[in-house]
Amino acid sequence: MEKSAETVGSVDLKPPASDVGALGWIKTNLFNTPFNSFLTLLILLCLYKTVPPFIKWAFLGGVWFTNGAQCKVAEGACWSVVTQNLRFILFGFYPYEQQWRPAVAIVLLIGFLLYSRERRHWNRKLLVAWPLGLAVMGFIMRGGIFGLPVVETTKWSGIILTLLLAIFGLTAAYPLGVLLALGRRSQLPAIKMLSVIYIELIRGVPLISLLFMASVMFPLFLPEGITVDKILRAQVAIILFTAAYIAEVVRGGLQAIPKGQYEAAESLGLDYYQKMRLIILPQALKIVIPPTVSILISAFKDTSLVVIIGLFDLLKTTQVTLSNPEWMGFSAEAYLFISLVYFAGCFSMSNFSRRLEDELRT
Amino acid sequence: MSAVTPDPKDPSQLTHSAGIPFWHDPAKRSVVYQAVALVLVFLAGYYIFSNTQANLRRQSIATGFGFLQREAGFAIGESMISYSAANTYARALFVGVLNTLRVAFAGIVLTVFLGIIVGIARLSTNWLVSRLAAAYIEVLQNIPVLLQLFFWYAIFHDSLPLPRQSFNPLPGVFVNNRGFYFPVPASDPVYPWMGAALLAALAASWLMRRWAKKRQDKTGKRFPALPVAFAMIVAFPLVVWTTGGAPTHMNMPHLRGFNFAGGISVSPEFAALLLGLVLYTSAFVAEIVRAGIQAISRGQTEAAMSLGLRPGLVLTLIILPQALRVIIPPLTSQMLNLTKNSSLAVAIGYPDFVSVANTTINQTGQAIEGVLMIMIVYLFFSLATSAYMNWYNKKKALVER
Incomplete structure (x- = not known):
């Protein structure tokens, strides 16, 4: 008591208990x-x-590893619809005993993605390693070498198809989008007009109309006797669609580069290609990394639209499972599961973009 | 541009005729590039056109829009105008356009409303509120909208009871797997007059706002325009309703045969589409609203408060007008996204334009015309929305002196 009386008036007064700690x-x-x-x-x-x-x-009431009949009497969620059909939902019509191959390819892909997350790993070797890695994954799944039986691409379904459409869609759309953005900023009126028409036309229509075009109109465009695989047609539609959006994002980056940079490059005597390749694009593409990643995320989500033209992606294999009378009526559980798959993919991408944004802030 | 106008600053113009080959002359080179590009595009177009002609001849599909006048022969689940299978394809497609507009309009209004609430909640000083809003945004943004539509449709379709065992959460409101049924006031001559009174109240509010603004400019006195307008909007129809005898008779939905009759109903397809689109898009709108509000520097709030403005006025006079400028362009593109995403209705069986056009393509084989119509209709929606929003944006833009 005496001691506290002494310290009153000095600076060491503690804040009231209600302002600190958990209570505070x-x-x-x-x-x-x-x-x-x-x-x-x-x-x-x-x-x-x-x-x-x-x-x-x-x-508490959920059941995990039962058959459909036991599910119907269970009180809670029927997660068995996922566990019992997991391999079909993920790999679709890929031959059952060969499904370790897409699994290996997906593990490889995840490894690549995790490695590429670190910015200090970004170099020329990685740029070469990516196409090589994708080719290896392709060979593992396609087979035909090292005694692996051939699996036609028509059998690639489930998450394989989703990833295939997403990854090839994005890798092809990116350069096309950059070209379109350069075209839109071009000094040449004809090139500029063509780019503007393309970009605005594509951005004005829903993806589904392009997918319809790919599935019902495109066969009419080709000469008689030539057919193109349905997956490839959808892939082209996704590429064309995503490229227009990437073009607009890249254009934003190009516009953000100060005029002095263009003039400096020209005064060094660089021609158009050197100017763009060495001076402008490296800066512009760096600024637009965060919005580009959000385009990538929406492109990844948009691959699910191929369900409507009847391709068997992750969403469609789930629906096929749910149309089996044994598992009918457990759609909530199955959809929650694949929501989780999509969420994991998109959330890690958007986290990555946020981290990059922080790192690149200069 | 330099191809046509001689530019004295451009060094290439000075040595123009000095006998350099044309591939070293930027002006001539650009002409060549453009010509090559145009020729390539033209050739590709011609190649596609001639192949299509040959294919159509071989499959003996008649081109042109003549099929629009033929009898459609398919029924449409819900329609805002009278339609039967005996009507023409043109009318069926028009029903589709109206259905698309209906879901897009309702969706945009609800999305903006919900998005603003969640966006403000994200910035709340209440930890629980801002965490919940953040979770809402993250979860809904990162799940494909098509999957969300399927999810809600499955919930409505599988988990709701049959009409005979309908949920009855409020008197007169029934929920079952065929739809949602609400009572509506039975028709009475007083309702059109109430509508007229509402319009009159809106017009009066607008005039009053102009007058109040003028008076404030002149005398500096503020007039409580918003509460008065609100009171008028409530009071005018209410007065008409009471003088008209205050009819309270309601048109109640009731079970007839296997389904409900009376009242108004919302189909599970429409409800799932609307819910999915609104939840998905509002997560993006919330982020836009949050970014817009955060873009206004804290100094603006402090300056406004030091002028003695009350918090409500700080928001409406200082923060919102500036934030709207940041918010509107991305908000426009979200509205367009919602309209374009409404085409996913085809996957859950709501008869929107794409769905009707798809049925038409399947029945008539007129793939080119069908897809072209889809594209033209959405292009029109997109251009109309962006034209309106550009006009609004210009009105709200910063006037630089």
């Missing part, structure tokens, strides 16, 4: 105003009403 945190973050207190209580009530029933449905 709650006070400043949850109950700082009457309205916020009301909101907090309201949300807690809503969470209390929804979260326990959900946990009960999903986990």
Whole structure:
């Protein structure tokens, strides 16, 4: 008592207990105003009403490894629809005993992606390694060498098709988009006009109309006797669509480069290609990495639209599973599962973009 | 441009006729490039055109839009105008356009509303609110919209009961796997008058706002325009309703045979499409709103408060007008995205334009005309929306002096 009486008046007064620690945190973050207190209580009530029933449905009452009939009598979620059909949902019509091959390819792909996440690994070797790696994955899945039986691309379905459409769509659309952006910024009126028409036309229509075009109109464009694989046609539609969006993003980057950079490059005597390749594009493409990644994310999500023209991507194999009478009616569980797959892909991409944005901020 | 106008600053113009080969002359080279590009595009177009002609002749498909006048022969689940299978393809497609407009309009209004709420919630000082908003944004942005549509459709279709065991959450409201049924006031001569009163109230509010603004410019006195306008909008129709005898008779949905009759109904297809589109797009709108508000520097708020403005006025007079300038361009593209994504209706069986056009293509084989119509209709929507938003944007833009 005496001691505390002495210290009163000195600078060492502790803040009140209600302002520090967990209590203080709650006070400043949850109950700082009457309205916020009301909101907090309201949300807690809503969470209390929804979260326990959900946990009960999903986990406590859920069944994991049963057949369809047992699912129908179960109280909670029927996760068996996922576990019992996992290999079909992921690999579709790829021959059952060969499915280790796409699995290996996907592991390779994830390895590549994880390695490429680090910016210090970005160099020329990686740029060469990527096409090589993709080719190796292709060979593993296609077969025909090292005694692996051949699996036609028509059998590639499920997540393989989703990844195939996404990765090749993006790698092909990116250079095309950069070219279109350069075309739109070009001094040559004819080139500029063609680029503007292309970009605005494609951005004005939904992807689904391009996919319809690829599936019903494109065969009419080819001479008699030539047919193009349906997957390839959808792939081309996705490439053409994504390129227009990438072009607009890259154009933003080109416009953000100060005029002095263009003039400096010209005054050094660089011609158009040297100017673009050495001076402008490296800067412009760096600024637009974050918006480019969001285009990539939406392109990845948009691959699911091929369901509508009847290709068997991840979403379609799930629907095929759900149309099996044994598993009918468990769509919520199956869709939640593939939502998780898509979410994992998109979320890691957007996290990556946010990290890059921080790193590149200069 | 330098190809036509001699530019004294351009060194290439000075040595123009000095006998250099044409591939070293930028002006001539650019002409060659453009000619080559145009010729290539033209050749590709001609190649596609001639192949198509040959293919169509071989499959004996007649080109042209003559099929639009033929009888459609298919029914459409929901329509805003009267339509039967005996009507023409043209009318069927028009029904599709109206259905697309219906879902796009309702979707845009709800999306902007929800997006603003979530965007502001994301910035809340309440930790729980901002975390929940962040989770909402992350989850809904990162799941394909088509998958969300399938999910909601499956929920409505599989998990809701049959009409006979409908949920009845409120008196007169029924929910089952055929749709959602709400009571509506039974028709009465007083309702058109109430509509007229509402229009009158809106016009009066607009006039009052102009007057209030003029008065404030002149005298500096503020007039509570918003509360008064709100009061008028509520009071005018209410007065008409009471003088008209205050009819309260409702048209209740009731079970007849296997389904409900009466009231108004929303089909599960429409509900799933609307819900999926609104939830997906509002997550993007929320991010746009958040970024727009954060783009206004803190100094603006502080300056406004030091002028003695109340918090509500700080928001409406200082923050929002500036934030809107940042928000509107990306918001426009989200509205367009929503309209374009409404074409995914074809996957869950809502008869929007793409769905009707798809049926038409399958029945008539007129693939080229069908796909062209889809593209033209959406291009028109896109151009109309962006024209309107450009006009609005120009109105709100910073006037630099």
